[in-house]
Amino acid sequence: MTERKPHGTTFETWIERQIRVAQERGDFEDLDGLGRPLPGAGEPHDELWWVRGYVDREGLSREALLPTPLQLRKEAERLRSEVRQLPTEQAVRDAAAELNRRILAWLRTPTGPQVPLGLVQVEELVADWRERRAQARTSAPAAPVRPEPPAGRWQRITRFLRGTTRFPAGRG
Numbered sequence: 001m002t003e004r005k006p007h008g009t010t011f012e013t014w015i016e017r018q019i020r021v022a023q024e025r026g027d028f029e030d031l032d033g034l035g036r037p038l039p040g041a042g043e044p045h046d047e048l049w050w051v052r053g054y055v056d057r058e059g060l061s062r063e064a065l066l067p068t069p070l071q072l073r074k075e076a077e078r079l080r081s082e083v084r085q086l087p088t089e090q091a092v093r094d095a096a097a098e099l100n101r102r103i104l105a106w107l108r109t110p111t112g113p114q115v116p117l118g119l120v121q122v123e124e125l126v127a128d129w130r131e132r133r134a135q136a137r138t139s140a141p142a143a144p145v146r147p148e149p150p151a152g153r154w155q156r157i158t159r160f161l162r163g164t165t166r167f168p169a170g171r172g
Contacts, residue, residue: 067112072103076120083129092129096122 022028040049055062063071079099083092100119107117 068106069110069112069115069117072106073115073117075099079120080125080128083125084132086129089126089129092126093122096120096125
């Protein structure tokens with residue numbers, strides 16, 4: 001139950017009285033975190049501590065906090081390595097077109113810091129993707145040819161029945 005401040009007392013003395021009464025009742029006994037240091041004590045003051053805490057708790061990337069042109073620039077730098085895993089040339093073209101669409105949208109109505117930002121060169125990206133795919137095919141080690149294990153009796157019978165081998169004379 002909230003007590004009203006009595007008329008004629010200062011706000012500070014009224015608060016101190018509330019704390020003293022709560023201590024006497026034992027309201028502050030066995031609180032969670034008793035004896036542990038306060039988180040962030042002794043660290044420099046950070047105005048956006050709550051934003052950073054939220055991003056860390058939710059497992060988000062801190063890149064989401066960057067202004068739009070810086071996010072786009074980072075994406076353009078990473079695109080060349082990201083398209084290596086794409087299976088088709090059309091998928092590479094689609095990824096580049098999507099990024100270029102977002103870059104153009106920002107260039108039409110720029111907000112935030114003025115960062116030099118250009119479109120991704122799609123044909124250069126596709127040529128690089130083709131070259132890396134060709135290199136990967138030629139440098140991939142050939143699968144080792146394993147010798148066929150010696151055939152057991154049932155394997156020999158199965159091969160004979162399929163017509164892929166003949167029984168040697170005197171065996172069976």
